[in-house]
Amino acid sequence: MKSHPAPNTRTSSLLKIGTGLSFLIFITTAVTTVSSGENATAADRETPLRAGGARPARTAQDSTESAQAFSKVYKVLMSPRCLNCHPSGNVPLQGDDSHLHTMLPQRGVDGKGVYAMKCGNCHQATNTPGRHTPPGNPEWHLPPANMKMVFQGRTPNQLAKQLVDPKQNGRKSMKELLAHADDTLVLAGWHPGEGRTLPPMSHAEFKKAWTTWLEKGAVAPKP
């Protein structure tokens, strides 16, 4: 969208609100996962998670590599571009400080907002140009109310377990979990619009870590 001067109205400058209100992004990473079924090893070691199609960690080396990969995954998921759409409450977060989204839009049953405050009412199919403008994606939404997939406040151990728990991740298969790294909203995290920081590594690096974590046993780092 090109930059357009205000439309023809005598009072066009009446409400100059935008500059004062941070309208930074919330990107749904909706990272969900397969299944769990904790294949717990010794209490002092990382916990390989297994179920669905996820293979158990077969060797100590696998476990180590899986846990190390998840530490990278965790850094991305806890970055504002992912975290902001995985709040502990029902209001999305905004900005690099992950404050509550201005106007306090609600999650709604399907994660797409309520009444006159649905995500797609402001968030377009593409980013709106300019700073403090709504970022966009055709699928913009929070996780639904029956599968909130909270990231906010989760430790690495908690988040790893949650991601592969079929009761919490939408019963995704291993194949679906692996494919989720290329979900349109996950990818949107790397195209956040003007003025928003990127996740702490490239998408390729994230995808590699995500895949390694899952394929080496989906190990949850020890608490």
Next chain:
Amino acid sequence: MLNLTINKKAYQVDVDPETPLLWVLRDTLGLVGTKYGCGVAQCGACTVHLNGEAVRSCVTKVSRAVGQKVVTIEGLAEKADHPVQKAWLELDVAQCGYCQSGQIMSAAVLLRENKNPTDADIDAAMAGNICRCGTYLRIREAIRLAATSQRKAGNG
């Protein structure tokens, strides 16, 4: 040329598809009931209905509206007698009135989806519409009144 349907009327407009819908409504078609406030979807003054949803027309490209149904405040009710509009008048809600078309369009979506909204429902629905005059209590009261009259009329 882009084909638009606004308030049940067909239009052809010769504009850049990237142009915000609000600019087309006001400057191209002269439908000036919808207001420009912030230009960044922060205030709700530009709210119109796109296929029944309360979109912010200042950030909605006109291309998104092609082939869809757009309703502005001018088309909300043929005789400007939508329950929300009537309640607005009855309770003398507006002070300066600049935000009211956006407020009314948002309230209309609320009452279509929830015939008997609680105060919490009203707040959740209207949180994206700012009133600089601070008429929020009258707005809430008018929505309650509109909900009641809608139910009495058998539409609720």
